[in-house]
Amino acid sequence: MSAVRRFQPDDPQLLADLEQQATQHGWRVGQYRDSLAAGYPCYGLFDDAGALIGFALIMRVLDEAEILNIVIAKEHQGQGRGFALLQAVLGELRDDCCRRLFLEVRESNTPARRLYQRCGFHQCGLRKNYYPAAHGREHAILMEASL
Ligand SMILES: CC(C)(COP(=O)(O)OP(=O)(O)OC[C@H]1O[C@@H](n2cnc3c(N)ncnc32)[C@H](O)[C@@H]1OP(=O)(O)O)[C@@H](O)C(=O)NCCC(=O)NCCS
Numbered sequence: 001m002s003a004v005r006r007f008q009p010d011d012p013q014l015l016a017d018l019e020q021q022a023t024q025h026g027w028r029v030g031q032y033r034d035s036l037a038a039g040y041p042c043y044g045l046f047d048d049a050g051a052l053i054g055f056a057l058i059m060r061v062l063d064e065a066e067i068l069n070i071v072i073a074k075e076h077q078g079q080g081r082g083f084a085l086l087q088a089v090l091g092e093l094r095d096d097c098c099r100r101l102f103l104e105v106r107e108s109n110t111p112a113r114r115l116y117q118r119c120g121f122h123q124c125g126l127r128k129n130y131y132p133a134a135h136g137r138e139h140a141i142l143m144e145a146s147l
Helices: 013-020 029-037 081-095 110-118
Strands: 002-006 042-047 052-061 064-072 100-106 122-133 136-146
Touching: 002 081, 013 029, 013 052, 013 064, 029 052, 042 081, 052 081, 064 081, 081 110, 100 110, 100 122, 110 136
Parallel strands: 064 100
Antiparallel strands: 002 042, 042 052, 052 064, 100 136, 122 136
């Protein structure tokens, strides 16, 4: 069992560390520090012992929002945790009168794109050569969902 709740991490390093072992394209700790200082909502996925095993960071503007990042700890990936976390976040935003949601994702990030499609997102744009990649650059897929 696991639980999702909004929380304010005491130390942004907690988020950076979790992401660093989950993906090679992680944010710098300063990006987390700035986002939390700006008051962007953070939702955590916690295991039974209360340990953080995933999180989603959201930027909210009026009745729209953007998923800035969503991460599940490496050892918990591929077990439906990302789906559970995103479904809970979508429910919270819907209850809070959010109507449209946006995100961007690397073209090569198959797990994330499948997760988003399963949660009702569809592609609404493409930013060519947006992200630095191991060999050159790769496109960003822009996605949106109605709540
Ligand atoms: C993207 C991420 C949050 C998904 O969380 P997860 O718990 O691993 O995903 P789930 O187990 O809930 O599965 C969601 C979908 O992804 C698919 N998936 C999960 N792991 C996969 C893998 N390694 N390869 C291919 N598809 C995969 C699942 O099959 C499922 O799709 P389906 O419903 O069509 O079968 C997680 O993989 C992660 O933290 N990745 C690193 C950070 C990242 O890339 N974040 C997204 C930034 S835009």
